[in-house]
Amino acid sequence: MKLPEGVEWALHCALLIAEAPDGMALPRRVLAEHHELPEAYLAKHLQALVRAGLLQATPGPSGGFRLARPASQISVLDVVEAIEGAASPFVCREIRQRGTGAARPEECLRPCAIAAAMAQAHQAWQESLRTVTLDQLVHRVPQTVRKRNRVKFSADR
Template identity: 40%
Template structure:
């Protein structure tokens, strides 16, 4: 499994928006400057977060992006699925069938096919269980939990709209 960098960037954006002073919207160019990614790339990522109901896009002169719901209600699974999709990342191409069944004589094909089906089912079962464990773990971790390590009173809210990139 490979996860795109957009998942990490999304998490950073969500933390930034949750720390935004007065919950004011932050424009995409300010976020992209901070993340050091192109604005067009970030806009595609932000669109996915908007469509999934994690972030709200506000179209106005003072608009931008802000959280659409409380951080205690946004899980890592929400973010992962918004960016990577909700479908399974386990897919069989039936490569073993193509390789091993093409090598067998007609009288052994049924035996080999049955063995391949059992082995494939076993392997897919293990991968599917691992995927479910992965998603369950993400479902149980919220942005609020991520931020529990930051003392917001001490750290303070940040107005990303006023903060210049160094």
């Protein structure tokens, strides 16, 4: 499965916001510059996170983005689905019912073995991402990087 770069951007930005000092909103400009991302394109992803209830946007000169709920209550899956949606990446087109090898309709009352395997894999992938929170990811970031980010964000304000 290949996810678009917007998922990576959203996850990294959500992680940076989770690392920000309490009460600090990080401006879109700061988030974009931090990873050398195009600000206008990043804005679309940040707004998707706001619509999903993961971020809060505060307008104005001291505005920016904050987590809408504690980092321990936002999973990686929440962020992925805010950007990409929850649909399975595999779409069964029922080709087993076409061509010279077509199965009869009564043989296709249940999903084929391939569709079932893909659905099972997608469910396992979702369950795995559901168990990882932003809070857990923050604690996986080396302390030296977390400290440097805090200093940088405070200086950028």
